[in-house]
Amino acid sequence: MTTQRSLSAGADAVLEVKDLVVRFGRVDAVRGISFSLRAGERVGLVGESGSGKSVTALSMMRLTERATTSGRITLDGTDLLTLSERRMRAVRGARIAMVYQDPMSSLNPVHTIGRQIVEAITIHQKVGRREARDRAVALLTEVGVKRPVERLDAYPHQFSGGMRQRVVIAMALAGSPDVLVADEPTTALDVTTQARIMELLETISVEHRTAVLLITHDLGVAAGFCEKIHVMQRGVIVESAPVDELYRQPTHPYTKGLLGAVVDLDTDFTKPIPTMPEGDDTADIGASGDRSPAIVTDRVAGEPAPDAADLIRVESLVKSFALGRDTVHAVDDVSFTIKKGQTFGLVGESGSGKSTVSRCLLGLTPVDSGHMQFDSIDLHDLHRARMRPLRRRMQMVFQDPFAALNRRHSVLQLVTAPLAAHHIGTRPERHETAVRTLALVGLGPEFHQRLPRELSGGQCQRVAIARALVLEPEFLILDEAVSALDVSLQAQVLNLLRDLQLRLGLTYLFVSHDLGVVRYMCSDIAVMQSGRIVEQGSRAELFANPQQEYTRSLLAAVPIADPAVERRRHMQNAADTQPHVQADMQQIE
DSSP states (O other): OOOOOOOOOOOTTEEEEEEEEEEEEEEEEEEEEEEEETOOOOOEEEEETTSSHHHHHHHHOOOOOEEEEEEEEEETEEEEGSSOHHHHHHHHHTEEEEOOOOOGTTTTOOOTTTHHHHHHHHHHHHOOOHHHHHHHHHHHHHHOSSSEEEHHHHOGGOOHHHHHHHHHHHHHHHOOOOOEEEEETTTTHHHHHHHHHHHHHHHHHHHHHOOEEEEESSSHHHHHHHEEEEEEETEEEEEEEEEEHHSOOSHHHHHHHHTTOOOOOTSSSSSSSOOOOOOOOOOSSSSTTOSSSOOOSOOOOOOTTOOEEEEEEEEEEEEEEETTTTTEEEEEEEEEEEEOOOEEEOOOOSSSSSHHHHHHTTTTTOOOOEEEETTTTEEOOOHHHHHHHHHHTTEOSSSSSSHHSSSOOOOOHHHHHHHHHHOOHHHHHHHHHHHHHHHHHHHOOGTTTTOOSSSOOOHHHHHHHHHHTOOOOOEEEEESSSSSSSSHHHHHHHHHHHHHHHHEEEEEEEESSOOHHHHOSSSSSEEEETEEEEEEEHHHHHHSSOOHHHHHHHHHHOOOOOHHHHHHHHHHHHHHHHHHHHHHHHHHH
């Protein structure tokens, strides 16, 4: 049953969804949901992957191929489900526009940004090319792209992730839509870029009176942006309420579970994160009542023993890349040490050099200078033949498990493959080792023959972790390993990683832009900016008393799942920004 509090559609709803059902074959992806959007209103649709959020958004655009749809989707009194395809094409972009999670999926890599924005403008407006180009410059200016005239002639790959998302938003605004659907628009972005994109969307909503439907699994982002929230689970809206009421007093068990699984700067890092069942009989590792209980120990996961020896030593690491006539210093004089049994965090914005450091450590990217040691073995210029046996001892888990897994191979094949590649054991022995490792991450025999597409995001990441663990490594690099997961799935994987660390004595390099997660996982942290480590210290030192302005700005941008806190922060940010704006205006005058 849906819980609704203090919500009314009102006669001024620009868009209304009524009893929407979307069916793919025998599967009901959306089961009779209803909600509305008023002009200028910001509404959140939150829930885990598979809850029906994105299918709902695609249904509003009539883009659900091979689906049977019923109910009503009314835009200013017109039921979109009854329109012909020709008339619906006039609605897409002009009346309802969409911003997707991955901007590169919306941009053509072989065309300039200017050409793509101009095309979006001319589709919806009867204007000439010169006028459309002027409009494109105005749109880029509005969304905060610097040097817009110059950047019109750039290609998508020449923009950062945040700038690409701004370009996509500019394209969405080309038709001056009444409704803007933002489907996970900040999932892959670092915290400061995420904050800027959400501020931009809020400005658009206020200044243009554009209704915004935000689809997200990030309850911190929703808290700071939305006026009301609809919580979806398995195709149904289970709870709807104004944002303050929902966060202060959730009534549905699923909503309570989502809020309880949020990891932020206040989460108790000495305890497992409360989690909900992932479904499909998959148990969470490391939380109470699970199939495999957590290790009982006085030591907090991620903290090395007092007498632990160094496992990783990086000294004065330098890596540069040629970019045309320029040289980019991706890693510039980086040094740090990781002890055995420790989780060391590497944080910073996109492009700060975090992933390059990771690839250098594994020998995937050659270094220019500096020293890297693994268990006292110098890795710099190590011959490939000598590096191969070390790869068994050092493994990596990537951000996107679907991209990292061969979609044609079963779970058992995926986890057995590294053993075969290293010629370890006989075929029956490899099978036995793979089965044992899958059990360790909570995947029993019922999962062994499934393909990646038959697994949830959390289950796929468990397979990726099992594949890394099957060689019995001592050191794991976790490169944004949980950033793309829903809040409850993220909690399950974090609990799993901490529990495995205590069970197996693993050492982690945890690369992330999520400072709440880094605080929960890591005992020591290094902050990277433009290829350099600008601040480094223990968890207690860094979060209680950051010394660098850059670190303080990262911490200030971490979204908190509390609307009141987010409002106070927005007001403070506005107050801090106002003197700079006034100074800029005086200079212009």
